[in-house]
Amino acid sequence: MAPPAVLVLTTLLYMALPKESLQGPHERRLLNDLLNAYNTLERPVANESEPLEVKFGLTLQQIIDVDEKNQILTTNAWLNLEWNDYNLRWNESEYGGVKDLRITPTKLWKPDVLMYNSADEGFDGTYHTNVVVRNNGSCLYVPPGIFKSTCKIDITWFPFDDQHCDMKFGSWTYDGNQLDLVLKSEDGGDLSDFITNGEWHLIAMPGKKNTIVYQCCPEPYVDITFTIQIRRRTLYYFFNLIVPCVLISSMALLGFTLPPESGEKLTLGVTILLSLTVFLNLVAEKMPSTSDAVPLIGVTILLSLTVFLNLVAETLPQVSDAIPLLGTYFNCIMFMVASSVVLTVVVLNYHHRTADIHEMPQWVKTVLLHWFPWFLRMSRPGKKITLRTIKMHKRKKELELKDRSCKSLLTNVLELDDDFRQISGPSCGAYLRGMSASTLDDTVAHVGGSACSASQRELQLILRELQFITGRMRQADEKADLISDWKFAAMVVDRFCLIIFTMFTVVATVAVLLSAPHIIVE
Numbered sequence: 001m002a003p004p005a006v007l008v009l010t011t012l013l014y015m016a017l018p019k020e021s022l023q024g025p026h027e028r029r030l031l032n033d034l035l036n037a038y039n040t041l042e043r044p045v046a047n048e049s050e051p052l053e054v055k056f057g058l059t060l061q062q063i064i065d066v067d068e069k070n071q072i073l074t075t076n077a078w079l080n081l082e083w084n085d086y087n088l089r090w091n092e093s094e095y096g097g098v099k100d101l102r103i104t105p106t107k108l109w110k111p112d113v114l115m116y117n118s119a120d121e122g123f124d125g126t127y128h129t130n131v132v133v134r135n136n137g138s139c140l141y142v143p144p145g146i147f148k149s150t151c152k153i154d155i156t157w158f159p160f161d162d163q164h165c166d167m168k169f170g171s172w173t174y175d176g177n178q179l180d181l182v183l184k185s186e187d188g189g190d191l192s193d194f195i196t197n198g199e200w201h202l203i204a205m206p207g208k209k210n211t212i213v214y215q216c217c218p219e220p221y222v223d224i225t226f227t228i229q230i231r232r233r234t235l236y237y238f239f240n241l242i243v244p245c246v247l248i249s250s251m252a253l254l255g256f257t258l259p260p261e262s263g264e265k266l267t268l269g270v271t272i273l274l275s276l277t278v279f280l281n282l283v284a285e286k287m288p289s290t291s292d293a294v295p296l297i298g299v300t301i302l303l304s305l306t307v308f309l310n311l312v313a314e315t316l317p318q319v320s321d322a323i324p325l326l327g328t329y330f331n332c333i334m335f336m337v338a339s340s341v342v343l344t345v346v347v348l349n350y351h352h353r354t355a356d357i358h359e360m361p362q363w364v365k366t367v368l369l370h371w372f373p374w375f376l377r378m379s380r381p382g383k384k385i386t387l388r389t390i391k392m393h394k395r396k397k398e399l400e401l402k403d404r405s406c407k408s409l410l411t412n413v414l415e416l417d418d419d420f421r422q423i424s425g426p427s428c429g430a431y432l433r434g435m436s437a438s439t440l441d442d443t444v445a446h447v448g449g450s451a452c453s454a455s456q457r458e459l460q461l462i463l464r465e466l467q468f469i470t471g472r473m474r475q476a477d478e479k480a481d482l483i484s485d486w487k488f489a490a491m492v493v494d495r496f497c498l499i500i501f502t503m504f505t506v507v508a509t510v511a512v513l514l515s516a517p518h519i520i521v522e
Contacts, residue, residue: 026096031103034088040109043178044085044137051177054111055082056169056224057184060205062195063230064146066153066163072119073151073165073228079126080184081111081141089137102130110141111179116168116223119148159237160516162203163230170223176211181222183207189226199236203229248276249333249505252340256498260351260490269341276337332508336501343497350490355479360486368489376495380488 045052057080064074085108092099105128114124126145133139151165171179189205196202207226214221255268373379 027098027101030090030095030098031101034090034101035103035107038087038108040107042087042109043174044083044087044109046086051180052083052111053180053182054113055182055184056080056113057190058167058169058205058207058226059190059192060194060202060228061144063197063200063202063228066151066165066200066230068153068155070119071151071153073149075147075149075167075228076144077147077167077189078142078144079113079169080190081113081139082184083111083139084137085109085133085139086137088133088139090135092135099135101133103133105129105131105141108133108139110139112172112174113169113181114172115147115149116170117150117166119150120146157516159232159234159241161232163200163232165228165230166225167228168223168225170221175217175219176222177219179222181209181224183209183224189228197230199233200230201233203231205229244279245276245333246505246509248272248279249337251275252337253498253502253505255340255344256347256494256501260348260487266341266344266348269337269344273337273341276333333505336504336508340497340501343493347490347493347497350486350493353483353486355482358486360482360489364489365485368492369485372492372496373488376492376499378492378495 043052059078059080060075061078062076064076066073088108090098108131110131118125124145125147126143129141129143131139131141147167149165149167151163153163155161170181185207188207191202191205194202205226205228207224210223210225211220212223213219249272252269252272255272
Protein backbone atom coordinates (compact mmCIF):
# COMPACT_ATOMS: atom_id res chain seq x y z
CA MET A 1 0.00 0.00 0.00
CA ALA A 2 1.00 3.53 -0.57
CA PRO A 3 2.08 5.52 2.46
CA PRO A 4 -0.58 7.84 3.92
CA ALA A 5 1.53 10.85 3.09
CA VAL A 6 1.53 9.92 -0.59
CA LEU A 7 -2.24 9.51 -0.59
CA VAL A 8 -2.73 12.89 0.98
CA LEU A 9 -0.44 14.56 -1.55
CA THR A 10 -2.18 12.86 -4.45
CA THR A 11 -5.55 14.01 -3.16
CA LEU A 12 -4.38 17.59 -2.84
CA LEU A 13 -2.95 17.61 -6.36
CA TYR A 14 -6.20 16.23 -7.77
CA MET A 15 -8.18 18.92 -6.01
CA ALA A 16 -5.81 21.62 -7.33
CA LEU A 17 -6.23 20.61 -10.99
CA PRO A 18 -8.57 22.91 -13.00
CA LYS A 19 -12.08 21.65 -13.48
CA GLU A 20 -13.80 21.50 -16.89
CA SER A 21 -14.49 25.08 -18.15
CA LEU A 22 -18.08 26.22 -18.20
CA GLN A 23 -17.27 29.24 -20.44
CA GLY A 24 -18.69 27.70 -23.58
CA PRO A 25 -22.18 26.96 -22.28
CA HIS A 26 -22.38 30.34 -20.53
CA GLU A 27 -21.38 32.22 -23.67
CA ARG A 28 -23.85 30.27 -25.77
CA ARG A 29 -26.61 30.94 -23.29
CA LEU A 30 -25.65 34.62 -23.18
CA LEU A 31 -25.74 34.90 -26.96
CA ASN A 32 -29.15 33.25 -27.06
CA ASP A 33 -30.51 35.58 -24.40
CA LEU A 34 -29.10 38.69 -26.10
CA LEU A 35 -29.90 37.95 -29.73
CA ASN A 36 -33.22 36.10 -29.51
CA ALA A 37 -35.17 39.28 -29.00
CA TYR A 38 -32.61 41.59 -30.67
CA ASN A 39 -33.70 43.64 -33.69
CA THR A 40 -30.86 44.78 -35.97
CA LEU A 41 -33.05 47.62 -37.29
CA GLU A 42 -33.62 49.20 -33.89
CA ARG A 43 -31.48 52.18 -33.00
CA PRO A 44 -30.08 51.12 -29.58
CA VAL A 45 -30.96 54.05 -27.32
CA ALA A 46 -32.92 54.21 -24.08
CA ASN A 47 -34.66 57.40 -25.19
CA GLU A 48 -35.57 57.70 -28.89
CA SER A 49 -35.55 61.49 -28.70
CA GLU A 50 -31.81 61.54 -27.96
CA PRO A 51 -29.07 60.94 -30.53
CA LEU A 52 -26.77 57.95 -30.25
CA GLU A 53 -23.21 59.05 -29.70
CA VAL A 54 -20.62 57.24 -31.84
CA LYS A 55 -16.92 57.89 -31.30
CA PHE A 56 -15.04 57.74 -34.58
CA GLY A 57 -11.32 57.45 -35.23
CA LEU A 58 -9.02 56.54 -38.11
CA THR A 59 -5.70 54.69 -38.05
CA LEU A 60 -3.65 55.28 -41.19
CA GLN A 61 -1.43 52.36 -42.09
CA GLN A 62 -0.04 53.24 -45.51
CA ILE A 63 -0.36 55.58 -48.47
CA ILE A 64 -0.54 53.15 -51.38
CA ASP A 65 -0.85 55.47 -54.36
CA VAL A 66 -1.55 59.05 -55.39
CA ASP A 67 -3.06 59.10 -58.89
CA GLU A 68 -2.63 62.66 -60.18
CA LYS A 69 -4.32 61.95 -63.50
CA ASN A 70 -7.54 60.52 -62.01
CA GLN A 71 -7.13 62.52 -58.78
CA ILE A 72 -7.55 59.52 -56.50
CA LEU A 73 -5.77 58.79 -53.22
CA THR A 74 -5.47 55.12 -52.26
CA THR A 75 -4.77 54.36 -48.60
CA ASN A 76 -4.74 51.44 -46.22
CA ALA A 77 -6.55 52.45 -43.04
CA TRP A 78 -8.53 51.09 -40.10
CA LEU A 79 -11.78 52.64 -38.97
CA ASN A 80 -12.48 52.78 -35.25
CA LEU A 81 -16.12 53.09 -34.12
CA GLU A 82 -17.32 52.93 -30.53
CA TRP A 83 -20.89 53.23 -29.28
CA ASN A 84 -23.04 51.92 -26.47
CA ASP A 85 -25.83 49.48 -27.30
CA TYR A 86 -28.62 49.68 -24.74
CA ASN A 87 -29.85 46.20 -25.67
CA LEU A 88 -26.50 44.44 -25.22
CA ARG A 89 -25.94 44.64 -21.48
CA TRP A 90 -25.66 41.77 -18.99
CA ASN A 91 -24.47 40.90 -15.52
CA GLU A 92 -21.26 38.94 -15.93
CA SER A 93 -21.81 37.08 -12.69
CA GLU A 94 -24.99 35.51 -14.09
CA TYR A 95 -23.15 34.12 -17.12
CA GLY A 96 -20.05 32.54 -15.64
CA GLY A 97 -17.94 35.70 -15.69
CA VAL A 98 -18.26 36.32 -19.44
CA LYS A 99 -17.15 39.93 -19.89
CA ASP A 100 -17.17 40.34 -23.68
CA LEU A 101 -18.37 38.77 -26.89
CA ARG A 102 -17.31 38.78 -30.54
CA ILE A 103 -20.36 39.01 -32.73
CA THR A 104 -20.58 39.27 -36.51
CA PRO A 105 -21.84 42.71 -37.57
CA THR A 106 -24.71 41.25 -39.59
CA LYS A 107 -26.44 40.18 -36.34
CA LEU A 108 -26.12 43.57 -34.63
CA TRP A 109 -27.08 47.14 -35.27
CA LYS A 110 -24.10 49.17 -36.38
CA PRO A 111 -23.85 52.74 -37.65
CA ASP A 112 -23.93 52.99 -41.43
CA VAL A 113 -20.84 55.16 -41.57
CA LEU A 114 -19.39 55.43 -45.08
CA MET A 115 -16.76 57.57 -46.77
CA TYR A 116 -18.64 60.25 -48.69
CA ASN A 117 -15.90 60.95 -51.24
CA SER A 118 -15.23 57.31 -52.04
CA ALA A 119 -13.99 56.40 -55.53
CA ASP A 120 -14.03 52.65 -54.98
CA GLU A 121 -15.92 50.41 -57.40
CA GLY A 122 -17.93 48.97 -54.52
CA PHE A 123 -18.03 52.35 -52.75
CA ASP A 124 -17.36 50.71 -49.35
CA GLY A 125 -13.85 49.29 -49.25
CA THR A 126 -13.90 47.96 -45.67
CA TYR A 127 -13.64 44.36 -44.55
CA HIS A 128 -16.45 43.57 -42.10
CA THR A 129 -14.86 42.20 -38.93
CA ASN A 130 -16.56 41.11 -35.69
CA VAL A 131 -17.89 43.62 -33.21
CA VAL A 132 -16.43 43.39 -29.69
CA VAL A 133 -19.30 43.78 -27.22
CA ARG A 134 -18.66 44.25 -23.51
CA ASN A 135 -21.03 43.61 -20.63
CA ASN A 136 -21.73 47.32 -20.12
CA GLY A 137 -23.11 47.55 -23.67
CA SER A 138 -20.08 49.26 -25.26
CA CYS A 139 -19.38 48.09 -28.81
CA LEU A 140 -16.05 48.35 -30.61
CA TYR A 141 -15.97 47.95 -34.38
CA VAL A 142 -12.59 48.21 -36.16
CA PRO A 143 -12.97 47.33 -39.86
CA PRO A 144 -9.78 47.59 -41.98
CA GLY A 145 -9.98 48.56 -45.62
CA ILE A 146 -8.36 49.86 -48.77
CA PHE A 147 -9.89 53.29 -49.33
CA LYS A 148 -9.94 55.12 -52.64
CA SER A 149 -10.89 58.73 -52.03
CA THR A 150 -11.23 61.61 -54.46
CA CYS A 151 -8.61 64.28 -53.98
CA LYS A 152 -8.16 67.58 -55.77
CA ILE A 153 -4.52 67.45 -56.89
CA ASP A 154 -2.83 70.83 -57.11
CA ILE A 155 0.49 70.41 -58.92
CA THR A 156 1.29 74.05 -59.49
CA TRP A 157 4.57 73.61 -57.62
CA PHE A 158 5.43 70.15 -58.96
CA PRO A 159 7.75 68.56 -57.92
CA PHE A 160 7.84 70.79 -54.84
CA ASP A 161 4.13 70.37 -54.17
CA ASP A 162 2.07 69.66 -51.06
CA GLN A 163 -1.26 67.88 -51.28
CA HIS A 164 -4.19 68.01 -48.86
CA CYS A 165 -6.54 65.08 -49.39
CA ASP A 166 -9.77 64.78 -47.40
CA MET A 167 -11.42 61.59 -46.23
CA LYS A 168 -14.96 62.49 -45.24
CA PHE A 169 -16.90 59.97 -43.12
CA GLY A 170 -20.49 60.19 -41.99
CA SER A 171 -23.74 58.29 -41.55
CA TRP A 172 -25.52 57.70 -44.82
CA THR A 173 -29.07 57.68 -43.46
CA TYR A 174 -29.05 58.93 -39.87
CA ASP A 175 -29.07 62.69 -39.39
CA GLY A 176 -27.44 64.56 -36.54
CA ASN A 177 -30.55 64.29 -34.37
CA GLN A 178 -30.33 60.49 -34.47
CA LEU A 179 -26.63 59.77 -34.62
CA ASP A 180 -23.94 62.08 -33.34
CA LEU A 181 -20.42 61.41 -34.56
CA VAL A 182 -17.71 62.48 -32.13
CA LEU A 183 -14.02 62.72 -32.96
CA LYS A 184 -12.23 60.12 -30.86
CA SER A 185 -8.97 62.06 -30.58
CA GLU A 186 -8.46 65.79 -30.87
CA ASP A 187 -5.07 65.13 -32.47
CA GLY A 188 -6.75 63.66 -35.52
CA GLY A 189 -5.88 60.30 -37.00
CA ASP A 190 -3.65 57.69 -35.42
CA LEU A 191 -0.24 57.57 -37.14
CA SER A 192 1.61 55.32 -34.71
CA ASP A 193 1.72 52.37 -37.14
CA PHE A 194 2.17 54.36 -40.35
CA ILE A 195 4.49 52.85 -42.96
CA THR A 196 6.52 55.54 -44.71
CA ASN A 197 6.07 56.07 -48.43
CA GLY A 198 9.00 56.41 -50.84
CA GLU A 199 7.41 59.20 -52.87
CA TRP A 200 5.36 61.09 -50.30
CA HIS A 201 6.19 62.40 -46.85
CA LEU A 202 3.28 62.47 -44.41
CA ILE A 203 3.11 65.80 -42.59
CA ALA A 204 -0.02 65.38 -40.47
CA MET A 205 -3.57 64.06 -40.48
CA PRO A 206 -5.84 66.39 -38.50
CA GLY A 207 -9.52 65.62 -38.04
CA LYS A 208 -12.53 67.90 -37.82
CA LYS A 209 -16.20 67.47 -37.01
CA ASN A 210 -18.64 69.21 -39.34
CA THR A 211 -22.39 69.71 -39.08
CA ILE A 212 -23.89 70.51 -42.48
CA VAL A 213 -27.45 71.10 -43.66
CA TYR A 214 -27.71 69.85 -47.23
CA GLN A 215 -30.11 71.16 -49.85
CA CYS A 216 -31.96 67.90 -50.06
CA CYS A 217 -32.86 67.63 -46.38
CA PRO A 218 -33.72 70.08 -43.60
CA GLU A 219 -31.99 67.98 -40.91
CA PRO A 220 -28.34 68.55 -40.07
CA TYR A 221 -25.88 65.80 -40.95
CA VAL A 222 -22.68 65.22 -39.01
CA ASP A 223 -19.44 64.09 -40.59
CA ILE A 224 -15.84 63.61 -39.52
CA THR A 225 -13.28 64.80 -42.07
CA PHE A 226 -9.65 63.74 -41.86
CA THR A 227 -7.19 65.74 -43.97
CA ILE A 228 -4.12 63.82 -45.07
CA GLN A 229 -1.36 66.38 -45.55
CA ILE A 230 1.45 64.96 -47.68
CA ARG A 231 4.53 66.45 -49.32
CA ARG A 232 6.27 65.05 -52.38
CA ARG A 233 9.81 63.86 -51.81
CA THR A 234 11.86 65.95 -54.25
CA LEU A 235 15.28 64.35 -54.02
CA TYR A 236 14.59 61.95 -56.87
CA TYR A 237 13.08 64.60 -59.15
CA PHE A 238 15.79 67.12 -58.30
CA PHE A 239 18.69 64.89 -59.33
CA ASN A 240 16.95 63.10 -62.20
CA LEU A 241 14.99 65.94 -63.82
CA ILE A 242 16.12 69.39 -62.75
CA VAL A 243 19.89 68.89 -62.62
CA PRO A 244 20.12 67.20 -66.08
CA CYS A 245 17.85 69.88 -67.56
CA VAL A 246 20.07 72.64 -66.14
CA LEU A 247 23.21 70.94 -67.47
CA ILE A 248 21.75 70.44 -70.93
CA SER A 249 20.48 74.00 -71.10
CA SER A 250 23.82 75.38 -69.94
CA MET A 251 25.44 73.61 -72.87
CA ALA A 252 23.38 75.79 -75.18
CA LEU A 253 25.31 78.79 -73.87
CA LEU A 254 28.56 77.34 -75.19
CA GLY A 255 27.26 77.72 -78.74
CA PHE A 256 27.66 81.49 -78.48
CA THR A 257 31.36 81.10 -77.68
CA LEU A 258 32.15 79.08 -80.82
CA PRO A 259 33.50 81.07 -83.78
CA PRO A 260 31.28 80.92 -86.87
CA GLU A 261 34.20 79.61 -88.94
CA SER A 262 34.17 76.35 -86.99
CA GLY A 263 30.91 75.29 -88.62
CA GLU A 264 29.63 73.73 -85.39
CA LYS A 265 27.50 76.51 -83.95
CA LEU A 266 24.21 75.45 -85.50
CA THR A 267 25.02 71.75 -85.08
CA LEU A 268 25.63 72.22 -81.37
CA GLY A 269 22.37 74.14 -80.87
CA VAL A 270 20.23 71.60 -82.71
CA THR A 271 21.96 68.72 -80.94
CA ILE A 272 21.26 70.24 -77.55
CA LEU A 273 17.62 70.82 -78.48
CA LEU A 274 17.26 67.21 -79.57
CA SER A 275 19.08 66.03 -76.45
CA LEU A 276 16.61 67.88 -74.29
CA THR A 277 13.77 66.31 -76.26
CA VAL A 278 15.18 62.81 -75.87
CA PHE A 279 15.80 63.42 -72.18
CA LEU A 280 12.21 64.40 -71.56
CA ASN A 281 11.01 61.45 -73.59
CA LEU A 282 13.02 59.09 -71.39
CA VAL A 283 11.52 60.45 -68.18
CA ALA A 284 7.97 60.53 -69.54
CA GLU A 285 6.87 57.61 -67.39
CA LYS A 286 8.45 59.06 -64.25
CA MET A 287 6.44 62.28 -64.24
CA PRO A 288 2.80 62.67 -63.20
CA SER A 289 0.25 63.50 -65.88
CA THR A 290 -3.33 64.66 -65.93
CA SER A 291 -5.63 65.30 -68.84
CA ASP A 292 -7.44 68.57 -68.15
CA ALA A 293 -5.14 70.97 -69.98
CA VAL A 294 -1.82 71.22 -71.76
CA PRO A 295 0.83 73.57 -70.29
CA LEU A 296 2.31 74.57 -73.64
CA ILE A 297 3.68 77.79 -75.05
CA GLY A 298 1.45 78.55 -78.00
CA VAL A 299 4.31 79.40 -80.36
CA THR A 300 6.12 76.92 -82.58
CA ILE A 301 9.59 78.11 -83.48
CA LEU A 302 11.03 75.06 -85.18
CA LEU A 303 9.87 71.62 -86.23
CA SER A 304 12.00 70.16 -83.45
CA LEU A 305 10.31 72.53 -81.04
CA THR A 306 6.90 71.23 -82.15
CA VAL A 307 7.95 67.65 -81.50
CA PHE A 308 9.37 68.69 -78.16
CA LEU A 309 6.15 70.38 -77.09
CA ASN A 310 4.12 67.31 -78.01
CA LEU A 311 6.37 65.23 -75.79
CA VAL A 312 6.10 67.69 -72.93
CA ALA A 313 2.31 67.62 -73.27
CA GLU A 314 2.37 63.93 -72.41
CA THR A 315 5.03 64.04 -69.73
CA LEU A 316 4.35 67.07 -67.59
CA PRO A 317 1.43 67.23 -65.15
CA GLN A 318 -1.52 69.11 -66.63
CA VAL A 319 -4.43 70.72 -64.86
CA SER A 320 -7.06 73.19 -65.90
CA ASP A 321 -6.34 75.93 -63.39
CA ALA A 322 -2.59 75.86 -62.97
CA ILE A 323 0.64 75.18 -64.85
CA PRO A 324 3.11 72.98 -62.98
CA LEU A 325 6.22 74.69 -61.70
CA LEU A 326 8.47 72.15 -63.38
CA GLY A 327 6.43 72.47 -66.57
CA THR A 328 6.96 76.23 -66.51
CA TYR A 329 10.67 75.74 -65.98
CA PHE A 330 10.97 73.20 -68.79
CA ASN A 331 9.03 75.53 -71.09
CA CYS A 332 11.39 78.38 -70.26
CA ILE A 333 14.47 76.25 -70.85
CA MET A 334 12.98 74.84 -74.03
CA PHE A 335 12.20 78.33 -75.29
CA MET A 336 15.72 79.45 -74.42
CA VAL A 337 17.37 76.54 -76.25
CA ALA A 338 15.14 76.96 -79.30
CA SER A 339 15.77 80.70 -79.32
CA SER A 340 19.51 80.07 -79.14
CA VAL A 341 19.24 77.97 -82.30
CA VAL A 342 17.33 80.73 -84.07
CA LEU A 343 19.81 83.40 -83.00
CA THR A 344 22.71 81.17 -84.01
CA VAL A 345 21.21 81.12 -87.51
CA VAL A 346 21.07 84.93 -87.39
CA VAL A 347 24.72 85.09 -86.31
CA LEU A 348 25.80 82.78 -89.11
CA ASN A 349 23.75 84.81 -91.58
CA TYR A 350 25.47 88.02 -90.48
CA HIS A 351 28.89 86.41 -90.53
CA HIS A 352 28.63 85.16 -94.10
CA ARG A 353 27.10 88.26 -95.68
CA THR A 354 28.99 89.96 -98.51
CA ALA A 355 28.91 93.40 -100.07
CA ASP A 356 27.63 92.02 -103.37
CA ILE A 357 24.40 90.75 -101.79
CA HIS A 358 23.71 92.82 -98.68
CA GLU A 359 24.13 96.41 -97.70
CA MET A 360 24.30 97.23 -94.00
CA PRO A 361 21.50 99.60 -92.97
CA GLN A 362 22.40 102.67 -91.00
CA TRP A 363 20.47 101.57 -87.90
CA VAL A 364 22.38 98.27 -87.87
CA LYS A 365 25.65 100.19 -87.98
CA THR A 366 24.56 102.44 -85.16
CA VAL A 367 23.24 99.65 -82.94
CA LEU A 368 25.58 96.72 -83.62
CA LEU A 369 28.80 98.56 -84.43
CA HIS A 370 28.69 101.33 -81.85
CA TRP A 371 26.15 101.20 -79.05
CA PHE A 372 26.11 97.46 -78.33
CA PRO A 373 29.91 97.10 -78.47
CA TRP A 374 30.26 100.06 -76.11
CA PHE A 375 27.69 98.54 -73.75
CA LEU A 376 29.33 95.09 -73.91
CA ARG A 377 32.86 96.53 -73.58
CA MET A 378 33.92 95.16 -76.95
CA SER A 379 36.48 96.73 -79.28
CA ARG A 380 37.95 96.07 -82.70
CA PRO A 381 41.70 95.88 -83.40
CA GLY A 382 43.02 99.42 -83.48
CA LYS A 383 39.58 100.87 -82.76
CA LYS A 384 38.50 101.63 -79.24
CA ILE A 385 34.79 102.25 -78.95
CA THR A 386 33.80 105.00 -76.53
CA LEU A 387 31.03 107.52 -76.26
CA ARG A 388 33.28 110.09 -77.88
CA THR A 389 34.01 107.84 -80.86
CA ILE A 390 30.31 107.15 -81.26
CA LYS A 391 29.54 110.87 -81.35
CA MET A 392 32.42 111.56 -83.73
CA HIS A 393 31.52 108.74 -86.10
CA LYS A 394 28.72 110.56 -87.84
CA ARG A 395 30.80 113.71 -88.25
CA LYS A 396 33.72 111.71 -89.56
CA LYS A 397 31.59 110.02 -92.19
CA GLU A 398 30.33 113.37 -93.42
CA LEU A 399 33.86 114.74 -93.71
CA GLU A 400 35.04 111.67 -95.61
CA LEU A 401 32.23 111.97 -98.13
CA LYS A 402 32.96 115.67 -98.61
CA ASP A 403 36.68 115.06 -99.06
CA ARG A 404 36.08 112.35 -101.64
CA SER A 405 33.78 114.59 -103.65
CA CYS A 406 36.26 117.51 -103.70
CA LYS A 407 39.40 115.59 -104.49
CA SER A 408 39.32 113.27 -107.46
CA LEU A 409 41.88 110.68 -108.33
CA LEU A 410 42.78 112.34 -111.63
CA THR A 411 43.62 115.62 -109.92
CA ASN A 412 45.97 113.84 -107.55
CA VAL A 413 47.72 112.09 -110.43
CA LEU A 414 48.10 115.35 -112.41
CA GLU A 415 49.58 117.14 -109.43
CA LEU A 416 52.08 114.35 -108.85
CA ASP A 417 53.14 114.40 -112.56
CA ASP A 418 54.64 117.94 -112.73
CA ASP A 419 58.08 116.62 -113.57
CA PHE A 420 56.72 114.76 -116.57
CA ARG A 421 55.01 117.88 -117.85
CA GLN A 422 58.19 119.94 -117.45
CA ILE A 423 60.15 117.42 -119.55
CA SER A 424 57.53 117.60 -122.34
CA GLY A 425 58.10 121.33 -122.83
CA PRO A 426 56.64 124.57 -121.56
CA SER A 427 53.95 124.78 -124.20
CA CYS A 428 52.67 121.26 -123.46
CA GLY A 429 52.93 121.78 -119.74
CA ALA A 430 51.05 125.06 -119.94
CA TYR A 431 48.43 123.47 -122.07
CA LEU A 432 47.93 120.53 -119.73
CA ARG A 433 47.81 122.74 -116.68
CA GLY A 434 44.29 122.77 -115.34
CA MET A 435 43.15 120.06 -117.80
CA SER A 436 40.44 117.73 -116.60
CA ALA A 437 39.91 114.06 -117.49
CA SER A 438 36.50 114.80 -119.03
CA THR A 439 38.04 117.08 -121.75
CA LEU A 440 41.12 114.99 -122.34
CA ASP A 441 39.82 113.27 -125.47
CA ASP A 442 38.74 116.55 -127.12
CA THR A 443 42.07 118.12 -126.36
CA VAL A 444 44.02 115.29 -127.89
CA ALA A 445 41.89 115.54 -131.06
CA HIS A 446 42.52 119.27 -131.43
CA VAL A 447 46.24 119.12 -130.81
CA GLY A 448 46.85 115.84 -132.59
CA GLY A 449 49.31 117.53 -134.97
CA SER A 450 51.16 119.39 -132.26
CA ALA A 451 54.40 118.39 -130.63
CA CYS A 452 52.77 117.10 -127.38
CA SER A 453 50.09 114.87 -128.97
CA ALA A 454 52.06 111.64 -128.43
CA SER A 455 52.72 112.43 -124.79
CA GLN A 456 49.07 113.27 -124.18
CA ARG A 457 47.93 109.94 -125.61
CA GLU A 458 50.31 108.04 -123.37
CA LEU A 459 49.25 110.10 -120.38
CA GLN A 460 45.61 109.47 -121.16
CA LEU A 461 46.14 105.71 -121.26
CA ILE A 462 48.15 105.76 -118.04
CA LEU A 463 45.51 107.81 -116.25
CA ARG A 464 42.74 105.51 -117.39
CA GLU A 465 44.61 102.44 -116.19
CA LEU A 466 45.40 104.07 -112.86
CA GLN A 467 41.82 105.16 -112.46
CA PHE A 468 40.57 101.62 -113.15
CA ILE A 469 43.09 100.01 -110.81
CA THR A 470 42.53 102.44 -107.98
CA GLY A 471 38.78 102.15 -108.47
CA ARG A 472 38.98 98.38 -108.11
CA MET A 473 41.21 98.72 -105.08
CA ARG A 474 38.78 101.18 -103.53
CA GLN A 475 35.88 98.80 -104.18
CA ALA A 476 37.84 95.89 -102.70
CA ASP A 477 38.63 97.95 -99.61
CA GLU A 478 35.00 98.97 -99.25
CA LYS A 479 33.86 95.35 -99.63
CA ALA A 480 36.45 94.19 -97.11
CA ASP A 481 35.34 96.87 -94.68
CA LEU A 482 31.69 95.91 -95.13
CA ILE A 483 32.44 92.20 -94.65
CA SER A 484 34.46 93.07 -91.56
CA ASP A 485 31.53 95.12 -90.25
CA TRP A 486 29.11 92.20 -90.75
CA LYS A 487 31.47 89.80 -89.00
CA PHE A 488 31.92 92.18 -86.11
CA ALA A 489 28.13 92.60 -85.93
CA ALA A 490 27.85 88.80 -85.73
CA MET A 491 30.37 88.81 -82.88
CA VAL A 492 28.35 91.48 -81.09
CA VAL A 493 25.13 89.46 -81.44
CA ASP A 494 26.98 86.38 -80.18
CA ARG A 495 28.29 88.19 -77.12
CA PHE A 496 24.93 89.80 -76.41
CA CYS A 497 23.11 86.45 -76.65
CA LEU A 498 25.69 84.80 -74.42
CA ILE A 499 25.12 87.34 -71.67
CA ILE A 500 21.34 87.48 -72.04
CA PHE A 501 20.81 83.71 -72.15
CA THR A 502 23.22 83.12 -69.28
CA MET A 503 21.31 85.60 -67.16
CA PHE A 504 18.01 84.07 -68.28
CA THR A 505 19.10 80.52 -67.37
CA VAL A 506 20.44 81.55 -63.98
CA VAL A 507 17.46 83.75 -63.13
CA ALA A 508 14.93 81.14 -64.30
CA THR A 509 16.59 78.38 -62.29
CA VAL A 510 16.95 80.47 -59.15
CA ALA A 511 13.43 81.87 -59.47
CA VAL A 512 11.92 78.41 -59.84
CA LEU A 513 13.82 77.03 -56.88
CA LEU A 514 13.13 80.03 -54.65
CA SER A 515 9.44 80.15 -55.53
CA ALA A 516 8.98 76.52 -54.51
CA PRO A 517 7.51 75.96 -51.03
CA HIS A 518 10.43 73.64 -50.26
CA ILE A 519 13.49 72.46 -52.14
CA ILE A 520 14.46 68.96 -51.05
CA VAL A 521 12.43 66.49 -49.01
CA GLU A 522 14.32 63.26 -48.53
